[in-house]
Amino acid sequence: MTTRPTTLRSTTSTTSTTLRHGRLHVAIPGPSIIPERVLAAMQRPMPNIYEGPLVDVSSSLFADLPKIARTEGEAFIVIGNGHAAWQMAVSNTMRRGRKVLVLESGRFAVVWGEQAALSGVDVEVLPGAVDGPVDPGAVEDRLRADVDRGIEAVLVVLTDTASSVRNDIPAIRRAIDSARHPALLMVDAIASLACEPFEMDEWGVDVTVAASQKGLMTPPGIAFVWANDKALAAHERADMRVGYFDWESRLDVDAHYQLYNGTPPISHLYALREALDMIFEEGLENTWRRHEVLARSVWAAVDAWGGGRSDGLSCGIATVECRSHAVTTVRTGSVDATRLREVCEDQAGLTLGLGIGADVDRQFRIGHMGHLNPPMLLGTLGTIEAGLHSLGATIGSSGVAAAARVIGDAFA
Known part of the structure; x- marks a missing residue:
């Protein structure tokens, strides 16, 4: 009979003493x-994705998401991070070779523009400060100079995650209107949606993008796009529409799973439901x-x-x-x-x-x-x-x- 060798563990730590023990x-x-309530909501067996409670939860989310962005527009859920929401917003509204004006302030609006350029959009960056907000006057001047109306959209962040600057979105909207320019106003609210005031309809925002993992207290993995009637009209003439991201298949719904162009992100949906409930309770x-x-x-x-x-x-x-x-x-x-x-x-x-x-x-x-x-x-x-x-x-x-x-x- 053989016996396994016994390894004795020392009761004395060989690592340096720290105070980091406990909850990180x-x-x-x-x-x-992530709140405990949200984590608990995710822990469930996989349900029927075609009918039953999951469908009810999903329907309630699409009814409540516009309340978070303060809009009467359509809400879309995409399985992915904030970059996926960027892609959905651009591909559903833009035409190849047409121009978007990116308002530099910090880092992430420029990255959004870089991604749009890879998809075939002509991107122009309006220079700005890395540690300051967009100058609405400069926006108005540039749009007034666009006499042939080649700019189809203006891309800007509400809060830049890198610099922590917050832009004055109503002032940018006024600048676009003062220039009498028809460009869509697209706002990245990923960093701060539900953390500070955002009024999509009141501020005249045409497309808003956000993601689950910040103010919405849900693990990374789903992102959101809200689109008003002007954006949905742009969708009709867009020529960059991509199968998975396409709004048309998500709007013309015969079955629940079409809202997600495939299998729903089940655990994330239950998590988001709990997170929104917590926001509405507060x-x-x-x-x-x-x-x-x-x-x-x-x-x-x-x-x-x-x-x-x-x-x-x-x-x-x-x-x-x-x-x-x-x-x-x-x-x-x-x-x-x-x-x-x-x-x-x-x-x-x-x-x-x-x-x-x-x-x-x-x-x-x-x-x-x-x-x-x-x-x-x-x-x-x-x-x-x-x-x-x-x-x-x-x-x-x-x-x-x-x-x-x-x-x-x-x-x-």
């Missing part, structure tokens, strides 16, 4: 924290208000850390009115942002967003979106402050105390 916390600008306007308070608390913390020093920490967007309520890019001055992120994650279990751009070692991002409350956010800010102390960084004053004052003033 992700404070990146998406995927955001009240969408109250959700917007919560995000505003939490965002202002982050800005107060960063200002306190920076202390007005030229080499201190600062918000990436200088103008308060142009800052996102969903994500804040922090410039770290003399502090090594990469090292700060490593300390926070390795020592405390807090994951911060890395900087996107040329100077990644001098910026990081804090996601403050979705399923978030003061204890969670104050814990994030406290850990960042501890990380700054660990690195020997010079800070003006306690950012946690400054953030707590903002939150305390907001208590009813």
